[in-house]
Amino acid sequence: xxxxxxxxxxxxxxxxxxxxxxxxxxxxxxxxxxxxxxxxxxxxxxxxxxxxxxxxxxxxxxxxxxxxxxxxxxxxxxxxxxxxxxxxxxxxxxxxxxxxxxxxxxxxxxxxxxxxxxxxxxxxxxxxxxxxxxxxxxxxxxxxxxxxxxxxxxxxxxxxxxxxxxxxxxxxxxxxxxxxxxxxxxxxxxxxxxxxxxxxxxxxxxxxxxxxxxxxxxxxxxxxxxxxxxxxxxxxxxxxxxxxxxxxxxxxxxxxxxxxxxxxxxxxxxxxxxxxxxxxxxxxxxxxxxxxxxxxxxxxxxxxxxxxxxxxxxxxxxxxxxxxxxxxxxxxxxxxxxxxxxxxxxxxxxxxxxxxxxxxxxxxxxxxxxxxxxxxxxxxxxxxxxxxxxxxxxxxxxxxxxxxxxxxxxxxxxxxxxxxxxxxxxxxxxxxxxxxxxxxxxxxxxxxxxxxxxxxxxxxxxxxxxxxxxxxxxxxxxxxxxxxxxxxxxxxxxxxxxxxxxxxxxxxxxxxxxxxxxxxxxxxxxxxxxxxxxxxxxxxxxxxxxxxxxxxxxxxxxx
DNA sequence: AGGGTTACCC
Numbered sequence: 001x002x003x004x005x006x007x008x009x010x011x012x013x014x015x016x017x018x019x020x021x022x023x024x025x026x027x028x029x030x031x032x033x034x035x036x037x038x039x040x041x042x043x044x045x046x047x048x049x050x051x052x053x054x055x056x057x058x059x060x061x062x063x064x065x066x067x068x069x070x071x072x073x074x075x076x077x078x079x080x081x082x083x084x085x086x087x088x089x090x091x092x093x094x095x096x097x098x099x100x101x102x103x104x105x106x107x108x109x110x111x112x113x114x115x116x117x118x119x120x121x122x123x124x125x126x127x128x129x130x131x132x133x134x135x136x137x138x139x140x141x142x143x144x145x146x147x148x149x150x151x152x153x154x155x156x157x158x159x160x161x162x163x164x165x166x167x168x169x170x171x172x173x174x175x176x177x178x179x180x181x182x183x184x185x186x187x188x189x190x191x192x193x194x195x196x197x198x199x200x201x202x203x204x205x206x207x208x209x210x211x212x213x214x215x216x217x218x219x220x221x222x223x224x225x226x227x228x229x230x231x232x233x234x235x236x237x238x239x240x241x242x243x244x245x246x247x248x249x250x251x252x253x254x255x256x257x258x259x260x261x262x263x264x265x266x267x268x269x270x271x272x273x274x275x276x277x278x279x280x281x282x283x284x285x286x287x288x289x290x291x292x293x294x295x296x297x298x299x300x301x302x303x304x305x306x307x308x309x310x311x312x313x314x315x316x317x318x319x320x321x322x323x324x325x326x327x328x329x330x331x332x333x334x335x336x337x338x339x340x341x342x343x344x345x346x347x348x349x350x351x352x353x354x355x356x357x358x359x360x361x362x363x364x365x366x367x368x369x370x371x372x373x374x375x376x377x378x379x380x381x382x383x384x385x386x387x388x389x390x391x392x393x394x395x396x397x398x399x400x401x402x403x404x405x406x407x408x409x410x411x412x413x414x415x416x417x418x419x420x421x422x423x424x425x426x427x428x429x430x431x432x433x434x435x436x437x438x439x440x441x442x443x444x445x446x447x448x449x450x451x452x453x454x455x456x457x458x459x460x461x462x463x464x465x466x467x468x469x470x471x472x473x474x475x476x477x478x479x480x481x482x483x484x485x486x487x488x489x490x491x492x493x494x495x496x497x498x499x500x501x502x503x504x505x506x507x508x509x510x511x512x513x514x515x516x517x518x519x520x521x522x523x524x525x526x527x528x529x530x531x532x533x534x535x536x537x538x539x540x541x542x543x544x545x546x547x548x549x550x551x552x553x554x555x556x557x558x559x
Numbered sequence: 560a561g562g563g564t565t566a567c568c569c
Contacts, residue, residue, distance in 0.1 A: 040561055047563075080563050116564040147565040182566045214567045221568075246568045253568075277568055284569080312569065 020052030027061070036071070043077045050085040058085040059095060076108045080117035087124040096121050110139050116148045123152030143177050150183045154190070162187035163196065178212050185218035194226040217246050224254030245271070249278055256285035276310055283316040292320035296329065309340075311348050318351035327359035346372075350379045357386030377411050385417040393425025400434075412444055419453035423460070431457045448478045455482045459489030464498055480509050487519050491526055499523050514540055 023045050037045070042065060049058035062082055066072045074082075079099065086096035100118060103109045109118070115138050122131035135141070135149050146169050153161040166184055169176060176184075181204055188197035201219060209215070216239050223232035232254055239247060248271055255264035268274075268282045279302050286295035299317050302309060309317075314337055321330040334352060337344065344352075349372045356365035369375075369383045380403040387396035400418045403410065410418070415438045422431030435454050438444045451474055458467035464486065471482045483506045490499030503520040521536035 038560075043562055075562095077562050084564080111563095113564050118564095120564070142564090144565050149565090151565060177565095179566050186567075217567045244567095249568045275568095280569060310569095 020048055020054065020057070023048045039072060039075055039078065042066070042072060043075075043081060046078065046081045046085075050081045055085040055088045056092075058082065059092065074102075076111040076114055079103055079108060079111075079114045083114075083117040083121040087121050090125065093125050096125070112138075112140055112142055112145065115141075116144050119145065119148045120152065123149070123156060126156060128152070128157050141174075143174060143180060146174060147177070147179045147183060150180070150187075154183055154187050159187040159190040163191075163193070178209055178215055181209060182212075182215050182218045185215065185222045189218070189222040189225040192226050194222070194228060197222045197226075211242070213242055213244060213247075216242065217244075217250060220247055220250045224250050224257070227254075227258055229254055229258060245273070245275055245278065249281055252278065252281050252285070256281065256288060259289065261285050261289040261291065274305070274307070276307060276313070279307060280310070280312050280316070283313060283320075287316050287319050287323070290323065292323045295320040296324075309342070311343055311345055314342055315347050315351040318348075318355045322351075322355045322358040325359050327356075327361055330355045330359045344372075346374045346376045346379055349374070350376075350382050353379065353386065354382045357382075357389065362386065362390050362392075375406075375408070377408055377414060380408060381411070381414040381417050384414065384421065388417055388421035388424055391424050393421045393427050396421035396425075397427070397430060410438075410442060410444070412447060412450075415442075415444060415446075416449045416453065419450055419457070423453050423457040426457070426461060428457060428461050428463070448481060451478050451482050452485055456485045456489075459486050460492075462489075462493055464489055464493060464495050468498065468502065476509075480506060483509075484515070484519065487523065491523050494527065496527055 027045065042061075046058045046062060049055060049061065058081065062074075062078075066074055066078075082099055083096060086092040086099065100109075100121075103114060103118070108114050115134065119131045119134050122128075122134060131149065131152060135145060138145060146165065150162045150165050153159065153165070162183060166176070166180070169180070181200065184200055185197060188194070188200070197219075204215070216235065220232055220235055220239075223229070223235060232251065236243065236247065236251060248267060252264045252267050255261070255267070264282065264285050268278065271278065279298065283295045283298050283302075286292070286298065295316060299309070299313070299320075302313070314333070317333050318330065321327075321333055333355075336342075337348065337352075342348065349368065352368045353365045353372075356362070356368060365383070365386050369379070372379060380399065384396045384399050384403075387393075387399060396418060400410070400414070400421075403414075415434065418434055419431055421427070422434065431454060435446070435450065438450065439446060451471075455467045455470060458464070458470065467482075467486050467489070471479055471486065474482060483502050487499055487502045487506070489495075490502060499520075503523065506515075506519075507517070517536050517540035521533045521540070524530070524532040524536060
């Protein structure tokens with residue numbers, strides 16, 4: 001096959017896997033017959049590989065046919081393709097940097113395409129300052145340069161930066177294109193900046209840019225994420241036959257976000273050709289809406305329809321098993337994962353550990369945990385939480401210290417689990433120590449959950465006055481719920497004076513004071529102080545607040 | 560001989 005012919009068929013080929021297969025054949029021919037290509041033809045081959053499922057091949061071929069055989073000289077068309085291939089894996093950072101040096105030496109970095117692909121490459125490597133410096137130093141920039149930088153910030157760093165860049169773009173007199181607007185709407189969706197997005201929408205309508213599917217989808221997403229479903233639906237109708245499966249998915253996720261699963265399901269059921277993303281969304285929606293049975297039913301349906309589940313679907317299925325506490329199902333799902341060669345990434349592993357501990361098999365949870373190589377903070381936290389729920393406080397702490405030794409930084413949730421472990425097992429010294437470590441060493445800002453844990457730990461141990469002192473230093477908005485925990489403890493330990501003081505403090509806090517009266521009257525009742533019970537009830541009536549029946553029982557059980 | 564960078568849903 002001659003070079004010209006090869007190029008003519010490679011260029012329009014849209015299926016990356018197909019073109020890569022074709023290129024494989026051409027390459028074998030080239031190697032066996034010693035056929036040499038001109039740089040444009042090589043560029044074509046490299047491009048086919050960089051778009052294929054195995055972009056690394058582009059790099060390998062470049063190393064073999066350009067670096068080793070220096071008869072081929074890369075040009076300004078070669079480098080963008082290579083940088084794109086290098087963007088696919090973090091391990092290719094040194095390779096990309098080497099190519100960058102080469103580009104600078106040969107002065108090809110003034111080429112806009114080369115520059116843009118370099119920005120993209122550094123952005124994908126999470127080296128945002130490098131990307132930014134390159135952008136600022138470019139002798140010539142086009143809309144593409146701006147789009148590249150903006151999309152990098154949007155996808156991997158800070159969406160707020162996109163809005164700042166857009167302002168700058170307008171200021172410099174650059175004309176935004178459709179892609180700029182897609183990125184901008186997507187940033188507005190993430191930031192939930194409805195007003196800003198609407199203004200840009202008007203601008204887009206004025207310049208007549210609005211009819212482009214991706215842009216309409218980005219807009220749709222923006223309205224859905226901002227919970228403006230009326231506006232989203234209006235746009236959806238307006239799109240008419242232009243809408244696609246992505247538009248439907250946005251709508252479904254919008255309903256799910258607003259806790260309208262039934263509406264989401266209605267849209268879902270109408271769709272004939274469902275792709276994996278739709279199944280993923282719908283199953284996640286069921287799990288989120290506490291409908292685990294429906295999630296499992298959907299899973300069966302999905303398999304029946306011949307759709308291959310992915311890792312994210314399996315996470316939803318496992319979490320459905322967890323909330324049903326159905327160990328049999330859970331084990332079946334585990335077996336399914338093994339039999340269908342589904343990658344057990346950190347997410348799947350964590351879901352398995354969570355499932356086993358919530359379904360009552362701590363042994364299997366532990367086995368899965370210790371068999372996991374890729375443990376992240378969430379994996380460790382899930383295991384700690386599991387142990388804590390089994391009342392194995394000391395074991396939970398041991399796992400926590402093990403995690404620290406491995407150099408994994410605990411987060412907010414980790415401390416909730418580990419403090420809960422202390423609380424369940426009455427580990428007072430450890431709990432207080434960990435609480436100090438949280439702020440002092442790890443700079444994790446304590447939240448209401450941490451406070452409640454600690455107050456509860458102290459109160460249950462009968463250290464009620466320490467708990468009260470502790471609440472005094474808490475932020476005002478967290479005090480009420482902590483006082484509630486303390487008051488319950490006062491009831492348990494018959495600490496009449498402190499209880500009265502706590503109840504008074506609660507009432508001073510304002511709006512939720514009816515709850516304070518309910519607890520207070522229960523408190524007096526237990527103490528047999530019936531006059532005070534009557535007084536508390538009277539005060540409650542004066543507040544014109546009525547408690548819902550049974551509420552106080554739940555409150556007491558809970559704390 | 561004559562080719563490219565940047566975009567939507569999880």
